[in-house]
Amino acid sequence: MAGTKPERRAAPMVLRPFNLSRWFALIGLLSIASISAIAGYLISEFVTQRMVRQEGQLTLEMVENLVLTEKSMHALLVERVPVSVDEPGGAFAHLARMPGVLRSNLYDTSRRILWSSDADLIGQQFGANEELDEALSGKLVAHGKRHEVKEKAEHLHLARAANFFVEIYLPVRDTDGTVLGAIEFYKNPVALFNALQYLNRSIAVGATLAGLFLFVTLFGVVRRADLLISQQQGRLVDAETLAVVGEMSSAIAHGIRNPLASIRSSAELILVTDEETGREAAADIISESDRLEAWVRELLSYSRPLEEKAAAVSLRPILSRCVDEFGRELHRRRITASLQMPEQIPEVRGDPLLLAQVLHSVVANAIEAIQADGKLQIGCESLRGGRQVVLAVRDSGPGMTAEQLQRAGKPFYTTKTQGLGVGLALARRIVERYGGALEIDSAPGQGTAVRLVLACA
Template sequence: MTTARPDPRLMRHFALTGALAIACFSAAMAWWLTVFLETRLVERDAALSHDFVQSIVDTQRVAELIRQGNASDASVIEFVSHVAAMPDVLRANLYSTDRKVLWSSRPELIGQVFSANEELDEALAGEVVTHRSSGEGDEPLKAEHLLLPSGPDRFVENYLPIRSGPVLVGVVELYREPVALNDAIFNGRLRVWLGAAAGAVFLFLSLMWFVLRTERALREQQSRLVEAEALAMVGELSAAVAHSIRNPLGVIRSSGELQREMGADAPPQLCDDVIRSADRIEHLVRTLLTYAREPGGRDEQSSLDQLLQEAAARFEPDLLAQGKPFEVQLAPQLGHVAVDPVLMAQVLASVLANAAEATQRGQAVRLQASAEGPWAKVVVADEGCGIPPEQLADVTRPFMTTKPRGLGLGLALVRRVVERLGGRIELDSPAGGGTRVTLHLPRT
């Protein structure tokens, strides 16, 4: 019985869809943050420039001269010279309230009036206006952009209203190439995009981890459901056939024993085969019934030393009679395990029976046990044919067997009992042959 595997295409489609959605969201957020960062930095730079220019106006007391349009006064010339000497300034213009250029660092522009200038209109309304060119080279040039120095492909244009108290007296227009500002914007944009990329990767990996963990939990739950269905099937099957099989089976075994004792015409070896086959059927029926019922509670105790010695004593004569060496190494004082002794004996019998059936004459079976702190370690190893690697992970599932005459419940029972105890089972089948079953049992 195999467990249905999830469709790998579903996981692949989910990963692609999730990656695309996260990438789009992260790109949109990064774009919005870079626009916000650039806008705020440019606005802050313009506000600082406005405060600086207004402080020069107040210090040199030229507001009234500018309002009168007296651009030839020495104080006004000194003022505009200071403005034009500000760092990163490409050009400085001084506008009167009637939109006329009173002074410019380019004398060709003095006296001109430029129409259709929305930024200047906003500045004349008292607003600090800023505009940053894209640097793409495809923006239409306005009339006042003429005669700008060639070379810079990204500049900032500031319209800074100047006042005399509450009265607006003019507008200073600055064309600047702010290297520090451009560097700050570039570094900020780079960090935003790198942060968005790192966040997207982290979010995607976290989502995939959660999905894979959920998928693993669902797969385990599905496996338990399949096992529960198998258990219900075993219960119904065992209840239907157990008594019907055991009664004639007892008669067959008794007849074989009677014929062997009376020395009938049948060869003794034939009687032994009948008895051994009857015992095998009895073992299969007992395994079926044992698996069908729930393991006992943890209030029951089993002496592991006694159970291992009894199991070794039970299997040793048959193994030696079949020409299979049986090696036993049991450490003293292994302690107890919290399980019904009959059930634990059946667990050991299932593992040893598998080892006996997997070996041929001359191939050894080994039973080892040791104590490792709070754990008891029981190892059953054989030199048989081994288990194919592709079947190794499934042999502890109900009805999974590599033997043509097996029920596939022996190792399933072992795993079920050991896991209910809080222990674990390990199976190893090297390429050279042989199988090693290790039981880790919590001691009490």
């Protein structure tokens, strides 16, 4: 309809490949680092409170001994007999001179200070104090902090030797267990502070090492799983390609081979005639028929399942036979070929016919890449203490670009005008089936090197 605007279609969504290793490296590192930091902090707090609690328990036991042995504290709490802070050798002198004590206060049950290491506080009564109430109910209260958020009135004007303080409230009991009052100790324990710093550093280092060990272990497992998934995905793609190639090969073999045979037979009859033009046309027909037949054989070879059984194969006769088979072609193209092979070379795992097919395909590609007056080098050496044999085929051809090198060896990709693109893919498939690898190294103007890494028998 005239005037109608063309309908816009939404652009198809492009799914980016999911990189499992990269995402785990990011998310896993953040998660494990967070868990390690939180775990280290919680352990550090637990150790700090446990040590402070232990400090309070030891102080409680000492005070209980003083109450039982010294009558002055009992007289002050029960009979309210005044005492001197500086009384030498007395219970209160011990309390005032305990290591790390900044201030100590003795409260009665009405929360009034009966005695203090600071004489100015005696007789005073301060506001609400939950810790003091718990001590007067018979509980031991001990807690430590690295930074005091809010100072209490009874703690003002105290100098500290370390950025850590401990506050302890101890119930004072009579011989029958009755709570007579409570003692508050406000400490600045330097030795405890240094010990806690050392423990906290050790906990931090331990948490870091544990998190790092966990990350490296899990990353190794995830990396291996990622590689395995990638390999399985590649095999799945190859299997799907093989299925398509198998169906296509069957159709080609059924639909082309019979007509090709008839065409070739007819061309052979034309050759017996005396007409020069007819004989040239017949020769062209036979040549193209042979090329199509070679394509069909190559397709069928690629789609045929490989046998899993492997035998010990000697490379020397295969290499010699391959060089002899290409002798005429090398002479025609004026290519200098050299074969370098040590006297003692171990046997490799594989099938002799399939390995010969692999070598034939690689050498044929190298010869076709060399225009004329080039060099072809075939070398063989043993690596890794005799566990692998590397067979290298190098040519002096034009080489390949980075894009061509990345796609080389993929099914149905070829740089040749008359190639089908399954020869090198079949060679890679055969070598990998027997535990080997096919590697390609090439650069523009520097030729191409194909290395067949074969496992020893």
